[in-house]
């Protein structure tokens with residue numbers, strides 16, 4: 001579905017992303033995990049066609065992405081960031097905005113927005129402005145804004161990291177179901193291994209601008225002893241096991 005080839009991205013005189021080859025299969029859901037500064041957000045932005053690589057190429061469904069066709073491809077994708085970036089208007093208008101950009105209006109717009117407000121249990125918030133929403137509510141609006149576009153692929157960059165534990169896990173569960181039911185491919189950035197099984201068991205580990213390990217969740221965990229980034233990210237799980245000794 002997506003392929004990166006011989007890709008380098010330099011910023012401020014430094015190479016921050018180096019990928020020889022990277023593939024996302026048709027309909028695949030992939031978690032990208034790595035320590036702070038590993039290049040996860042940069043990789044996501046390159047895949048979502050929001051950042052252009054310094055050298056190398058991105059292919060979407062076999063077609064090389066160029067300055068000319070990038071916008072058309074981007075319209076088949078949706079992005080969800082940790083900060084919801086909502087507009088200072090009603091929740092309804094926030095969810096409707098992307099459709100308007102795509103030339104959809106009238107009854108079709110109304111129907112699709114209503115459907116996704118309902119599906120994400122935020123119909124009651126439709127006339128509210130985002131300013132006074134809780135973090136969990138705001139991320140529900142953010143998800144509705146993405147799904148209403150009926151994207152072929154959705155990119156999520158630590159979408160729930162700022163939320164408390166029960167809110168986070170409820171949203172992960174719902175998101176997992178939505179992705180499966182709609183058949184949407186996804187790239188999900190996180191730094192928390194416990195979030196991954198809600199969405200997928202396909203994992204890519206990043207460290208210092210490179211993908212250092214790719215496989216099923218259990219394979220990645222097994223490799224933890226030999227890959228420092230994985231060992232580092234597994235530490236919280238071992239620490240919580242230590243807590244068990246006191247409980």
Ligand SMILES: Nc1ncnc2c1ncn2[C@@H]1O[C@H](COP(=O)(O)OP(=O)(O)OP(=O)(O)O)[C@@H](O)[C@H]1O
Nearest residue numbers: 011012016034035036037038039040041042043191
């Ligand atoms: N525009 C830029 N100019 C210079 N350096 C940048 C730029 N964007 C990112 N970087 C650097 O590239 C590296 C990777 O950044 P990136 O945001 O992709 O990491 P990340 O894995 O998403 O980290 P985090 O977990 O903190 O979100 C960092 O060292 C960052 O400082």
Ligand SMILES: [Mg+2]
Nearest residue numbers: 040041042157
């Ligand atoms: Mg990041």
